[in-house]
Amino acid sequence: MSDDITIAAEPRAKLGSTAARRLRRDGRIPANVFGHHQDPLAVSIEVDAFRPVLATGHKVVDLKIEGRSQKALVRDVHWDTFSTEIQHIDFQRVDETEKMIVEVPIVLRGNPQGVLDGGVLDHQLHTLEVEATAISLPDKIEIRINHLNIGDVIHVSDVTNLPEGVTMQSPGELVVVQINEAVEVEDTEELGDEAAATEPEVIGAKPKDDEESGD
Numbered sequence: 001m002s003d004d005i006t007i008a009a010e011p012r013a014k015l016g017s018t019a020a021r022r023l024r025r026d027g028r029i030p031a032n033v034f035g036h037h038q039d040p041l042a043v044s045i046e047v048d049a050f051r052p053v054l055a056t057g058h059k060v061v062d063l064k065i066e067g068r069s070q071k072a073l074v075r076d077v078h079w080d081t082f083s084t085e086i087q088h089i090d091f092q093r094v095d096e097t098e099k100m101i102v103e104v105p106i107v108l109r110g111n112p113q114g115v116l117d118g119g120v121l122d123h124q125l126h127t128l129e130v131e132a133t134a135i136s137l138p139d140k141i142e143i144r145i146n147h148l149n150i151g152d153v154i155h156v157s158d159v160t161n162l163p164e165g166v167t168m169q170s171p172g173e174l175v176v177v178q179i180n181e182a183v184e185v186e187d188t189e190e191l192g193d194e195a196a197a198t199e200p201e202v203i204g205a206k207p208k209d210d211e212e213s214g215d
Helices: 017-025 047-056 193-197 208-214
Strands: 006-011 028-035 038-046 060-065 068-079 086-093 099-109 120-123 127-133 141-144 153-155 175-180
Touching (some): 006 047, 017 086, 028 047, 038 047, 047 086
Parallel strands (some): 006 060
Antiparallel strands (some): 006 038, 060 068, 068 086, 099 127, 120 175, 153 175
16 A cells, blocks of 8 residues: 655656756656646655655555645656656545555465476466555565466466455456466487478469470
8 A cells, every 4th residue: 555655745846857857957856737627736755755655566655746646546657768767747636545556566475386397387467457445556566387287377366365345347368377288399300311201382383394395
């Protein structure tokens, strides 16, 4: 949950790319706060203040602007080309009692028995859509996979360890993770002369006798 994370934000007087670059040089991140029947507000926050959000994966924070605190959803984080520096953040105002649908990351726990037996882990779904209030929104959904054998599958409908007040919105038939058999690739070097001696048939080519008679 986001109860312990408070981020102080300052309104931005100057907008535009030049002002944004100046903020980043000063260790701040330009951001926008929008939603909940209020006008959008351009703000900036300290880079260090946002690090706990990145470390924990929190979706909702307490955003403090000019002495007033409000719940805000981290809607989008824009990175630079190399994903090393945050360029911009979008915050969405939320009501603690209002339900919302949000994508929450999946975290797999354990080493599947099927992988130890030579199978291959196929992690198909990395987030789940859930509905919850801001104060009950989970930061992640953990799924234990150590019991999976080759051929076993976990569907969305199998994920039942949701916190109280959280309901699943992703379709139940979607595959989250499965253990497949390893596919053996035939070694072409072992074919040796047999593969080299087999010439591919060229479609449309004339037999040698026909070519000679044509002359």
